[in-house]
Amino acid sequence: MPPSTISAINLLPEAEKRQIYSRVVPQALLQHFNLPGLDTTRGSALLQFKATPGTSDVEMRLYHEARFPDPILYGHLTDTLTGQIHVLLYILNDPDSPRYNVDFMPDGSSTRFGTFQRNLQAEEEALRASFAPGQVRHGLRMLSGAIETFEQFVASLGHDIYFVEPLYYHNAIIFERYGFTYQQGKRLMETIETGFGAAGSLSARLDGSNPFRAPAAARSIRLRSWAIHDGILGEPFTNVTMYKRVGQNAGISTCPGCAW
Secondary structure (H helix, E strand, O other): OOOOOOHHHHHHHHHHHHHHHHHOOOOOHHHOOOOOOOOOOHHHHEEEEEEEOOOOEEEEOOOOOOOOOOOOOOEEEEOOOOOOOEEEEEEEEEOOOOOOOOOOOOOOEEOOOOOOOHHHHHHHHHOOOOOOOOOOOOOOOOOOHHHHHHHHHHHHHHOOEEEEEEOOOOHHHHHHOOEEEEEEEHHHHHHHHHHOOOOOOHHHHOOOOOOHHHHHHEHHHHHHHHHHOOOOEEEEEOOOEEEEOOOOOOOOOOOOEEEO
């Protein structure tokens, strides 16, 4: 039987692990950057894995060139308790975009993308540059093809469903628009939508007291996400888990009519 979990894949010989995990990489991404096949010597060097035997998660990084500081694709996958695939983090970076160091403090310590501590100067600069919370570079606008490729990977492991963990509010909205629905957190998302309404409690807190709480955030997904990241909810944006059935669109929208 072929492996169906991250745990099982991680027990395989390195060459087999690499061959399976390479299926996560969209061919369009390789073509966009004119990269060699991942089975070549150079391609193998650009695709890095951390998939330790005995663990149930894998981190993968694909670089467009050696020694570049950020991967063009970063993925962190794990198993659920029932053996399904759970995406903890998935990032597509445009290496030609300017970089904002929201992931590091001035002393070099990690912010964990602003969830542990915040580099406020870098975040303000990113906000003004039209970035969303947690972004260090602009994305590649290739998520549609990446999801299609990922679903082929999921199906190849014998699954018809997979889970994602949106790190920020805007991530959850993007996942909605690509067909995901909620295992948990839908009520929170609906409460946020109500709160940013004309007479909502969150709109009342958009007092312009800092750049992250501009009144315009009420009708902007990106700016709402910054306000939520800034603590406007009174608590962190957590306990939201989403899932998608392969090839299906759930048709969920918790913020209809809201612009990016």
